[in-house]
Amino acid sequence: MEIDPFIFRLSIFILSIFVGYYVVWSVTPSLHTPLMSVTNAISSVIIVGAIIAALASSTENIFEISNIFGFLAIILAAVNIFGGFLVTQRMLQMYKKKKK
Amino acid sequence: MSSNLSALFYLVSGIFFILALRGLSSPETSRQGNYFGIAGMAISIIVTFLTVGNFEQGFIYVLIFLFIGGSIGALIAFRIPMTAMPELVAGFHSLVGLAAVFVAISAFLKPDAFNLGLVGNIKLASLIEMSLGAAIGAITFSGSIIAFLKLRGIMSGSPITFKGQHIINLILGISIIFLIYYLCSTQSSNIFWTIVIISFLIGVLIIIPIGGADMPVVISMLNSYSGWAAAGIGFTLENTALIITGALVGSSGAILSYIMCKGMNRSFFNVILGGWGATEQSSSAKDKDQKPVKNGNADDAAFLMKNASSVIIVPGYGMAVAQAQHALREMVDALKKNGVKVSYAIHPVAGRMPGHMNVLLAEANVPYDEVFELEEINNDFANCDVAYVIGANDVTNPVAKSDPQSPIYGMPVLDVEKSKSVLFVKRSLSPGYAGIDNDLFYRDNTLMLFADAKKMTEEIVKSL
Numbered sequence: 001m002e003i004d005p006f007i008f009r010l011s012i013f014i015l016s017i018f019v020g021y022y023v024v025w026s027v028t029p030s031l032h033t034p035l036m037s038v039t040n041a042i043s044s045v046i047i048v049g050a051i052i053a054a055l056a057s058s059t060e061n062i063f064e065i066s067n068i069f070g071f072l073a074i075i076l077a078a079v080n081i082f083g084g085f086l087v088t089q090r091m092l093q094m095y096k097k098k099k100k
Numbered sequence: 101m102s103s104n105l106s107a108l109f110y111l112v113s114g115i116f117f118i119l120a121l122r123g124l125s126s127p128e129t130s131r132q133g134n135y136f137g138i139a140g141m142a143i144s145i146i147v148t149f150l151t152v153g154n155f156e157q158g159f160i161y162v163l164i165f166l167f168i169g170g171s172i173g174a175l176i177a178f179r180i181p182m183t184a185m186p187e188l189v190a191g192f193h194s195l196v197g198l199a200a201v202f203v204a205i206s207a208f209l210k211p212d213a214f215n216l217g218l219v220g221n222i223k224l225a226s227l228i229e230m231s232l233g234a235a236i237g238a239i240t241f242s243g244s245i246i247a248f249l250k251l252r253g254i255m256s257g258s259p260i261t262f263k264g265q266h267i268i269n270l271i272l273g274i275s276i277i278f279l280i281y282y283l284c285s286t287q288s289s290n291i292f293w294t295i296v297i298i299s300f301l302i303g304v305l306i307i308i309p310i311g312g313a314d315m316p317v318v319i320s321m322l323n324s325y326s327g328w329a330a331a332g333i334g335f336t337l338e339n340t341a342l343i344i345t346g347a348l349v350g351s352s353g354a355i356l357s358y359i360m361c362k363g364m365n366r367s368f369f370n371v372i373l374g375g376w377g378a379t380e381q382s383s384s385a386k387d388k389d390q391k392p393v394k395n396g397n398a399d400d401a402a403f404l405m406k407n408a409s410s411v412i413i414v415p416g417y418g419m420a421v422a423q424a425q426h427a428l429r430e431m432v433d434a435l436k437k438n439g440v441k442v443s444y445a446i447h448p449v450a451g452r453m454p455g456h457m458n459v460l461l462a463e464a465n466v467p468y469d470e471v472f473e474l475e476e477i478n479n480d481f482a483n484c485d486v487a488y489v490i491g492a493n494d495v496t497n498p499v500a501k502s503d504p505q506s507p508i509y510g511m512p513v514l515d516v517e518k519s520k521s522v523l524f525v526k527r528s529l530s531p532g533y534a535g536i537d538n539d540l541f542y543r544d545n546t547l548m549l550f551a552d553a554k555k556m557t558e559e560i561v562k563s564l
Binding site for chain 1: 110113114117118120121122124125126127130131133134137138140141144145148149152157158159161162165166167168169170171172173174176177178180182185188189192193195196198199200202203205206207209210212213214225319320323326327330331333334335336337338339340341342343344345346347348349350351352353355356359446448453454455456458459462463465467468471473
């Protein structure tokens with residue numbers, strides 16, 4: 001019997017939770033704030049779904065209601081992507097070693 | 101681009117995201133990690149464009165909206181002061197949550213675009229995944245908005261509680277599960293909208309009873325939720341990058357919540373059920389007999405520290421409020437010139453989000469190798485001449501070690517009282533967030549400096 005592709009995705013999901021668990025415990029506590037801002041930025045990869053939603057059209061009209069939700073999601077995710085990575089970068093620039 | 105090839109690319113960007121988090125294990129590798137994150141994101145977006153392949157229609161609009169959002173984000177990132185990081189992160193979480201809701205709505209309205217079946221006949225698994233994604237996204241959105249308002253001070257930080265609150269939340273939570281079940285059998289759009297609306301309501305209701313100083317837990321928790329919402333959407337879209345990211349972010353937020361709860365010696369449920377500060381304030385008010393405190397000024401403090409051989413600084417949220425971190429660094433520079441060894445001690449829950457104090461000190465150009473966590477430095481207090489407590493309170497209270505009746509009993513605290521003398525900068529003797537008196541104020545080796553944290557530190561700099 002064939003295995004449902006869902007099971008493969010579930011496997012990826014569960015293994016990623018384990019990877020996340022060990023990787024995050026190795027993050028030094030002094031970088032917990034950048035950790036939050038960078039996880040926020042990468043979770044905006046949801047923009048992938050937003051782009052598909054925005055570009056999906058069966059008719060000539062690109063501004064059907066489902067497209068509009070896609071476009072709105074693109075704006076929100078884009079704020080997060082740029083805002084998240086840039087503010088993380090700004091914070092990490094400040095973590096410098098003592099110059100002697 | 102074939103869907104197999106794009107799936108492989110999504111896997112690559114998922115791995116880049118893992119490397120981005122891995123980079124944060126030390127400040128040296130952290131910047132490189134951030135670039136991995138950016139690369140992963142770029143790969144995902146480009147691959148999506150190539151997979152959809154629809155460049156005639158709408159593509160230009162996607163770029164325009166991407167540009168608008170990106171500019172807003174960049175503008176915020178450059179202008180936000182570091183003291184406002186907690187509310188910024190809360191605000192960003194709300195955006196991820198809302199984006200998840202919008203994508204789920206779009207997938208529900210046009211399932212054929214996502215290969216999920218047809219309107220009124222969406223695949224069962226997809227329907228469950230998208231409604232879960234929408235529900236968690238909606239909870240993340242409204243919860244983060246409330247957290248944002250509380251952190252920003254627009255809404256009072258004190259817990260809002262009412263009778264039957266937890267029962268209402270429980271009923272709403274169970275009703276979501278039933279509605280998803282009915283949605284699967286009827287495919288009715290009305291039920292889908294009801295799920296979204298109830299979830300918005302739950303988000304508000306679970307955050308309002310949580311007090312201002314529990315915000316580190318709330319932010320971490322919402323961080324985790326935004327991850328699970330992304331993962332839910334990832335399952336709907338059958339997208340590996342999104343599933344991996346969702347799992348990473350979800351577990352990251354969960355771990356941070358756990359660390360924060362442990363820092364306060366409270367269980368996660370205790371924080372979620374809320375209302376700590378509200379109940380304790382009354383009990384502390386009654387035994388306010390006048391105990392003697394030693395009162396000092398900036399000159400005394402400067403004299404003590406100048407003649408010390410080692411000083412440990414204990415910063416807390418009050419330092420952030422008073423924006424005293426730059427003055428503090430100046431004071432430390434002056435002390436170092438006098439040959440005093442200075443280090444900083446950071447309690448896990450100092451500030452309003454995990455690692456908040458570290459960022460503020462880094463902003464004031466304090467080298468990170470002078471900043472230590474509680475476990476690293478706690479034994480050093482016994483050998484240190486002066487502990488300078490600025491804007492911290494409950495996290496230094498020795499009662500947590502000695503009085504089993506105290507609400508903060510068992511919470512890990514900094515052993516400030518073991519140092520030869522303690523300088524405690526505070527505006528008044530009022531108790532901290534936990535609503536309990538700090539025993540440290542009345543110790544023989546404690547000198548209280550009643551002033552604004554920034555002003556006092558500046559005055560000390562002058563007298564040095």
